[in-house]
Amino acid sequence: MTAPLIELRHIGKSFAAVRALDDVSLSIGRGEIHCLAGENGSGKSTLIKVISGIWQPDQGEILMDGQKMEGLTPRSAIAHGVQVIYQDFSLFPNLSVAENLALSSELHEGRKLVSWRRVRQIAAEAIAKLGVDLDLDALVETLPTAGKQLVAIARALMSDPHLLIMDEPTTALTGREVEALFRVVRDIQGRGIAVLFVSHKMREMLEISERLTVIRSGRVVAAGPISEFDEARITRAMTGQEIAAEGYRWTGDPRGKPLLEVAALSIPGQLENIALRIMPGEIVGVSGLLGSGRTELALALFGMKPGYEGRVRIDGREVRLDSVQEAIGHGIAYVPEDRLTEGLFLTQTIDRNMLVTSHDRLSRGGIMQGGRAAREAAEMIREMAIATPTGDRPVTQLSGGNQQRVVIGRWLLNDPRLLILNGPTVGVDVGSKAGIHRKIRELAQSRGLGVLMISDDLPELMDNCNRILVLHRGRLVSDTPAAETNEAKLSELLGALA
Amino acid sequence: MKSLALTLRRHPEWMVAAVLVVAVLTIGLINPVFWQPANIFSLLRASVITGILALAVLLVMLSGGIDVSFPAFAIAAMYLTVKAMIAWGFDGVLLPFAMATAIGIGLGLVNAVFVHHLRMIPLIVTLGTGTAVRGFILGVVGTSQINIDQMPPLLIDFARQDLFTVTQGDGSAAGLSAMVLVYAVIALGVHLMLRHTMMGRSIYALGGGEEAARRVGFNTRRTTFFIYGLAGALAGFAGLLHGAMIWTANPRDMVGLELDVIAAVVLGGASIFGGRGSVIGTMLGVLTLVVITNSLIILGVDTTWQRVVVGLIVIAATAVTAWRDRKRIA
Numbered sequence: 001m002t003a004p005l006i007e008l009r010h011i012g013k014s015f016a017a018v019r020a021l022d023d024v025s026l027s028i029g030r031g032e033i034h035c036l037a038g039e040n041g042s043g044k045s046t047l048i049k050v051i052s053g054i055w056q057p058d059q060g061e062i063l064m065d066g067q068k069m070e071g072l073t074p075r076s077a078i079a080h081g082v083q084v085i086y087q088d089f090s091l092f093p094n095l096s097v098a099e100n101l102a103l104s105s106e107l108h109e110g111r112k113l114v115s116w117r118r119v120r121q122i123a124a125e126a127i128a129k130l131g132v133d134l135d136l137d138a139l140v141e142t143l144p145t146a147g148k149q150l151v152a153i154a155r156a157l158m159s160d161p162h163l164l165i166m167d168e169p170t171t172a173l174t175g176r177e178v179e180a181l182f183r184v185v186r187d188i189q190g191r192g193i194a195v196l197f198v199s200h201k202m203r204e205m206l207e208i209s210e211r212l213t214v215i216r217s218g219r220v221v222a223a224g225p226i227s228e229f230d231e232a233r234i235t236r237a238m239t240g241q242e243i244a245a246e247g248y249r250w251t252g253d254p255r256g257k258p259l260l261e262v263a264a265l266s267i268p269g270q271l272e273n274i275a276l277r278i279m280p281g282e283i284v285g286v287s288g289l290l291g292s293g294r295t296e297l298a299l300a301l302f303g304m305k306p307g308y309e310g311r312v313r314i315d316g317r318e319v320r321l322d323s324v325q326e327a328i329g330h331g332i333a334y335v336p337e338d339r340l341t342e343g344l345f346l347t348q349t350i351d352r353n354m355l356v357t358s359h360d361r362l363s364r365g366g367i368m369q370g371g372r373a374a375r376e377a378a379e380m381i382r383e384m385a386i387a388t389p390t391g392d393r394p395v396t397q398l399s400g401g402n403q404q405r406v407v408i409g410r411w412l413l414n415d416p417r418l419l420i421l422n423g424p425t426v427g428v429d430v431g432s433k434a435g436i437h438r439k440i441r442e443l444a445q446s447r448g449l450g451v452l453m454i455s456d457d458l459p460e461l462m463d464n465c466n467r468i469l470v471l472h473r474g475r476l477v478s479d480t481p482a483a484e485t486n487e488a489k490l491s492e493l494l495g496a497l498a
Numbered sequence: 499m500k501s502l503a504l505t506l507r508r509h510p511e512w513m514v515a516a517v518l519v520v521a522v523l524t525i526g527l528i529n530p531v532f533w534q535p536a537n538i539f540s541l542l543r544a545s546v547i548t549g550i551l552a553l554a555v556l557l558v559m560l561s562g563g564i565d566v567s568f569p570a571f572a573i574a575a576m577y578l579t580v581k582a583m584i585a586w587g588f589d590g591v592l593l594p595f596a597m598a599t600a601i602g603i604g605l606g607l608v609n610a611v612f613v614h615h616l617r618m619i620p621l622i623v624t625l626g627t628g629t630a631v632r633g634f635i636l637g638v639v640g641t642s643q644i645n646i647d648q649m650p651p652l653l654i655d656f657a658r659q660d661l662f663t664v665t666q667g668d669g670s671a672a673g674l675s676a677m678v679l680v681y682a683v684i685a686l687g688v689h690l691m692l693r694h695t696m697m698g699r700s701i702y703a704l705g706g707g708e709e710a711a712r713r714v715g716f717n718t719r720r721t722t723f724f725i726y727g728l729a730g731a732l733a734g735f736a737g738l739l740h741g742a743m744i745w746t747a748n749p750r751d752m753v754g755l756e757l758d759v760i761a762a763v764v765l766g767g768a769s770i771f772g773g774r775g776s777v778i779g780t781m782l783g784v785l786t787l788v789v790i791t792n793s794l795i796i797l798g799v800d801t802t803w804q805r806v807v808v809g810l811i812v813i814a815a816t817a818v819t820a821w822r823d824r825k826r827i828a
Contacts, residue, residue: 075715090713092706094773103703104714107696114694 003066005030005162005194006051006082012059013046013218020046021057022218028163028211031192033185035209035226037199039238039433043218044198048165051196052084053077081162087171089152093141098123100140101155126154131187146177153184157193164188165196170204175289175497182208200238202231202458203491216240231488235459247482248441250466252281252448257316259450260418262301265310270296272474274310278418280448283440285455285465285482287490289497293474294454295337298420301452302334303327314417328357333411335404337422337454343407344395351377351391353406358413376413384409384439401425404436412443418450419443425460437464458487472497510767511779513818517765518786525793532796535664536672543675545788547743549781550681550736551759552766553688554729556780559763560692561725562705562772563620567609567628568759569752571730572737574631575601579738580644580653580747589650598738599731605631606730607723614722628756635749644747657742677743684732689777697724705772761808762787765815774819787811 004027013021021043028034038044049055051062053072062069064080091100101123106114123136132150140148149169156164166185170178185195185208199205205212205226212229214222214237222229222237258277265274271293278284288294300308306322313319314330321327327334336343345353354377355362362373377391384405388398395406404424411419424440425433441464443449455461461468462482470478470493478493526532551568558565575598583594605627612623646654660673692698700721703711712718741747766783768775790811791804 074713086713088710090707090710092703092710092773094706094769095702099699103699107715112696114696114699 003063004028005032005065007063007066008047008051008060009063010060011047011050011057011062013050013055013057020218021050024060024215024218024220026213026220026223028194028196030162031189031194032211033189033195033197033209035197035199035205035212036215037205037212037234037238038215039200042216042238044215045167046218047215048084048167048196048198051077051163051165052082078159081160082165083156083159083161083163084165085149085152085156085167085169087167087169089148091140091148091151091155093139095140096136097134097138097140097143097151098136100151101126101158104155105158122158126158129157130154130184132184146173146180149173149181150184153188157188161193163194163196165198167198168200169197170199170201174291175495178204200457202234202487203495205234206231214238231491235487239459247462248283248444248464248466249483250279250282252279254279256280258313259315259448260301261311261313261316263311263313265297265300265308265312267296267300267305267308267474270305270474271300271308274471274474274476276469276476276479278450278452280417280450281444282467283444283451283453283465285453285461285468286471287455287458287461287468287494288471289494291473292471292497294471295422296474297471298334298422298452298454301327301418301420302332328414331415331417332420333414333416333418334420335407335411335422335424337426344403346394346396348395349392350381350386350388350395350398350406353395354380354391354410354413357410361414380409380413383412385435401433401436405439408436408439416449418452420452420454422454423457424453424455425457433460440464458490462487462490470494470497510774510819511776511782514766514779514782514786518782518789521786521790521793525789525797529796532793534672535666536670537796539672539674541785541788541792542678543743544792545784546675546677546681547736547740548755548759548762548788549784550684550732550739551755552762552780552784553685553777554732554736555759555763556766556768556775556777557688557701557725557729557732558620559768559770560701560705560772560775561722562708563613563725564760564770565609565620565624565726565729566756566760567605567624567631568729568733569755570628570631570635571602571605571733572740573749573752574605574635574737575599575734576737576741576751577635577639577644577747577749580649580741581639583650583653584644584648589652591652591656594650594653595735595738598734600734602730602732602734602737603727604730606726606728606733609730610723610726613726614719639749641749643749646745649741649745649747653738653742654745657739675743677739680739684735685777685781688732692777697721701725702773705769705774757812758787758791758808761812761815764819765811767819769819770816783815 007027009025011021011024024047036044036047046055050057053074053076056071062072098120102119105122120136127134130150130153134147134150140151143151169181173181185197189195197209206229209226212224212226213220214234216238222233256279259280260278262274262276266272274297286294286297296305299305301321303321303324303326311318312321319330321330345356351374355373359368362369381388381391386398386402386405386409388402395403398406425436440451444451453461453465465482467479467481468485468490469476531537551572554568555565578601579594579598582597583589609623609627612618613620657677659676661676661679663671663673666672692701700711700716703714703716704718704721708718762783763775763780764770765786766775766779766781768780791807794804794807795801
């Protein structure tokens with residue numbers, strides 16, 4: 001039996017007190033499509049960085065072609081044929097496709113001068129190798145995401161790698177683009193190049209990979225040929241929870257007065273004739289592919305799509321939500337998907353971030369009541385169980401999960417009626433995730449808060465929502481109680497839409 | 499609109515070229531004196547110093563930074579060099595320019611250390627070094643202006659040379675300063691460096707994304723030191739040339755010039771976010787700025803309005819580039 005292309009034996013890696021990888025073993029054969037699965041924060045990225053030589057493992061050994069590697073560096077990893085395509089592609093948006101492709105090979109050949117004819121020639125060869133069609137003179141920033149990805153793949157293939165690592169390659173792609181990507185990946189495999197496909201999306205893993213390794217909290221929890229897996233087993237391995245994990249039950253009166261009622265909501269080109277209602281205490285999940293209109297729905301309800309058509313009622317009263325101020329005034333709170341750029345003031349303290357939406361309420365005659373503000377912030381830190389000794393620490397010092405609690409806590413200070421969460425646990429580690437979920441459920445139950453939870457993460461929706469909506473191309477295509485569906489059905493539905 | 503935005507993103511030089519043509523035609527129409535060789539030559543001459551300094555700013559801006567220390571560095575190099583020449587009784591051209599350039603490189607490398615090793619924001623670094631250098635010159639080296647009677651004669655003779663002279667309609671002679679050629683040679687050198695060397699491309703790469711540049715394998719430290727060193731060299735050289743061209747070495751000169759130069763570079767299509775800009779565009783931007791501000795006089799507008807015009811140009815040019823780059827910021 002020939003040695004595998006790459007073999008990791010008992011790899012361990014710690015950062016300060018955090019054990020990022022613990023006794024991880026993994027082997028990838030030549031020309032194999034191997035899937036590395038795990039939730040955010042499970043240690044996937046750390047593992048990639050160990051294989052590509054960016055980080056040295058504390059324990060264990062790495063073998064390439066059966067040969068032990070000591071002190072692997074990015075350069076030596078590349079020399080051994082390991083190429084990584086990062087999620088952000090690491091391209092130069094301001095340069096042409098041709099130059100993006102040619103730069104690294106020119107650089108590694110130690111050239112001092114640039115011949116534009118050679119640059120074009122190298123680039124044309126790289127594109128031809130991949131068998132795709134790209135305008136060599138286009139600036140990379142003008143390409144769609146799928147185009148940028150092709151440039152990144154073409155660039156990685158130029159050095160004739162043995163192993164191509166793709167970090168979450170399908171995140172920003174549409175269904176059709178994912179299909180095209182899979183064709184490219186299979187074609188790459190056909191040339192004897194192994195592909196390590198890093199993902200957390202069930203359907204994709206089952207479709208593309210031959211072998212699967214699942215890691216959770218830095219440990220390998222399942223591994224084997226893909227035929228041994230189904231969605232339920234992967235989910236169980238990734239989350240560590242039994243599927244039977246109790247879903248959220250809404251116990252309110254279905255004939256009561258709805259908290260939110262939306263009728264015939266339309267925004268040309270974005271949303272079409274959406275009707276939905278949310279009762280107090282309900283947690284309603286929203287799923288849909290990228291571009292399905294789910295974020296637009298959230299923005300419309302938060303007053304950021306002024307001039308929408310249709311009617312919105314809150315507590316039975318008809319309201320217009322044409323500005324963020326009006327939406328907040330009607331008790332609507334929105335936690336955006338990208339909390340780092342949209343939700344938090346990163347240079348400010350936890351307290352200030354927390355109080356930023358409460359200034360009007362906490363001030364008298366335009367002057368903040370410092371004592372009351374500090375007291376409320378401290379209470380909320382306790383209530384949301386944010387891991388910090390005091391609120392005057394910079395918010396950047398918190399982990400992703402705790403930052404998310406700050407954003408949620410901020411809105412709770414204003415006693416909202418409806419909380420809209422867009423990707424509530426993106427970039428949050430597994431342990432924290434469960435904590436946030438528990439908190440959201442508690443709030444819905446005890447305060448009668450209505451929650452609209454938008455997420456890509458189907459298990460997250462299944463576990464926390466009592467009802468799940470599916471949007472597609474701006475239309476509401478399904479509205480089902482969570483008890484009557486399951487993850488497989490949902491992902492099948494989403495797959496059919498793609 | 500879309501194709502216009504695309505064209506502008508690929509070739510922002512067209513925009514400034516159009517602005518220049520419109521400005522020249524309008525001014526020439528209002529006052530035909532504009533077309534006299536003496537005026538044209540004087541405009542070209544006036545763009546030499548701003549132009550060389552603009553090339554320095556272009557380098558820094560391409561890498562994603564901004565430099566406001568160059569007028570201070572230029573003045574420091576000029577004043578120290580002239581002082582030294584007088585003190586040592588030396589007169590000449592090559593050696594003094596070498597010295598001024600070397601002073602500029604030294605100061606530029608100080609900027610590079612702060613920017614690269616301490617990861618400081620270039621604007622703050624260069625504000626600090628520029629202010630400190632100005633203070634040092636005035637406090638330690640001297641505050642007195644060195645006038646024509648003390649200036650080294652060979653230096654002045656060098657800067658006085660004309661490429662050629664023409665006789666104008668009224669019989670007076672007008673010459674084109676040979677310093678325009680010096681500027682052109684430097685610009686050509688910077689252009690070739692940016693366009694055809696790996697070092698030049700690494701500057702664009704750095705401006706496109708520092709992390710990506712590092713992952714591809716660029717030595718970003720070397721690139722940063724090169725950028726600030728060369729920017730300093732250009733500033734030092736321009737400083738001494740400026741003194742030679744106006745026959746005075748004034749340690750309080752060039753105050754506020756940074757805004758004019760940055761305005762010219764932005765007008766020339768360079769992006770304040772880095773990664774975009776060219777030597778051609780910058781030269782056109784400089785010429786446009788010089789034509790507009792200097793023509794206010796022959797248009798009969800009070801010269802105090804010059805500052806208003808410069809400010810408006812900065813805002814208008816930045817607005818256009820921001821519109822062009824909006825996709826990237828969003």
